[in-house]
Amino acid sequence: MTNATAPSPEQVRLIDGKAIAAQLVEQTRQEVEEIAAAHGAAPGLAVVLVGSDPASEVYVGRKIAQCRKAGIRSVEHRLPADTDEGALLALIDEMNADPAIDGILIQLPLPKGIDASLVLDRILPGKDVDGFHPVNVGRLSSGTGGLVPCTPLGIMMLLDTVIADYRGLNVVVIGKSNIVGKPVSMLLLEREATVTVTHIETRNLPDIARQADVIVAAAGAPQLVRGYWVKPGAVVIDVGITRITDPDGRTRLVGDCATNELGHAAAVTPVPGGVGPMTIACLLSNTVRAARMARDA
Numbered sequence: 566m567t568n569a570t571a572p573s574p575e576q577v578r579l580i581d582g583k584a585i586a587a588q589l590v591e592q593t594r595q596e597v598e599e600i601a602a603a604h605g606a607a608p609g610l611a612v613v614l615v616g617s618d619p620a621s622e623v624y625v626g627r628k629i630a631q632c633r634k635a636g637i638r639s640v641e642h643r644l645p646a647d648t649d650e651g652a653l654l655a656l657i658d659e660m661n662a663d664p665a666i667d668g669i670l671i672q673l674p675l676p677k678g679i680d681a682s683l684v685l686d687r688i689l690p691g692k693d694v695d696g697f698h699p700v701n702v703g704r705l706s707s708g709t710g711g712l713v714p715c716t717p718l719g720i721m722m723l724l725d726t727v728i729a730d731y732r733g734l735n736v737v738v739i740g741k742s743n744i745v746g747k748p749v750s751m752l753l754l755e756r757e758a759t760v761t762v763t764h765i766e767t768r769n770l771p772d773i774a775r776q777a778d779v780i781v782a783a784a785g786a787p788q789l790v791r792g793y794w795v796k797p798g799a800v801v802i803d804v805g806i807t808r809i810t811d812p813d814g815r816t817r818l819v820g821d822c823a824t825n826e827l828g829h830a831a832a833v834t835p836v837p838g839g840v841g842p843m844t845i846a847c848l849l850s851n852t853v854r855a856a857r858m859a860r861d862a
């Protein structure tokens with residue numbers, strides 16, 4: 566447990582999420598073309614933003630821009646923060662019934678006063694490109710198909726670039742969220758990794774992390790994972806993204822890991838440019854999957 570020879574960031578082997586995501590977007594664009602040629606219309610994605618959370622505005626803008634790149638038709642619904650829950654449910658019913666809409670994404674978090682689980686449960690499971698509907702959650706945990714949440718899917722694709730066989734690997738997931746921690750644990754279990762899910766109440770987290778062949782850091786805690794938490798040769802996936810202010814007043818984005826201390830890791834995802842672009846690319850590929858399922862039905 567020493568920091569005496571803290572490596573420079575240049576020594577850290579980075580997994581280029583931006584490049585891998587660009588490949589997936591291109592592959593998705595080709596599939597969109599095939600679907601459009603065969604069925605006369607490209608897949609359609611509806612994105613709903615309620616309120617004006619600044620981070621959500623950025624994410625929704627990026628999702629729409631990537632749809633355009635892949636040739637997916639996108640429909641954007643921007644609703645005021647005081648939108649009535651009933652009106653949102655009625656919009657979902659309308660989109661559920663619209664054959665031109667293959668995927669529905671409700672950007673989270675929703676404003677206070679709207680019951681997120683009521684809203685997410687209203688989306689037809691076949692159009693639930695976020696994979697948050699209980700039917701899709703159940704399918705994921707029983708390993709029986711369904712639409713899988715985008716960030717965990719993207720994490721697996723990044724890991725697949727450096728890991729061929731997960732059987733018996735020790736994976737420590739930091740964070741037990743429904744969006745990342747729990748679903749990625751299910752995907753890793755499917756590959757027969759030994760998965761430890763940790764959270765805010767976990768004791769001796771650095772000691773547990775140090776046992777890991779793979780760490781998935783999804784705590785939303787800036788630079789939580791330090792160099793001495795990581796065993797030499799481990800692979801580290803950094804899901805966090807937080808804007809911090811340095812002592813000189815400048816701001817920058819950091820992840821859940823102190824990346825510049827991870828020169829001894831086998832590979833690390835950068836922030837930004839790691840998991841984030843994969844999440845959006847997987848949203849596009851989920852939309853194509855949903856479109857295929859609808860057309861084959």
Ligand code: GUN
Nearest residue numbers: 670671672673674695715
């Ligand atoms: N907010 C943060 N991450 C996500 C996500 O993956 N999907 C949606 N809909 N909202 C989010």
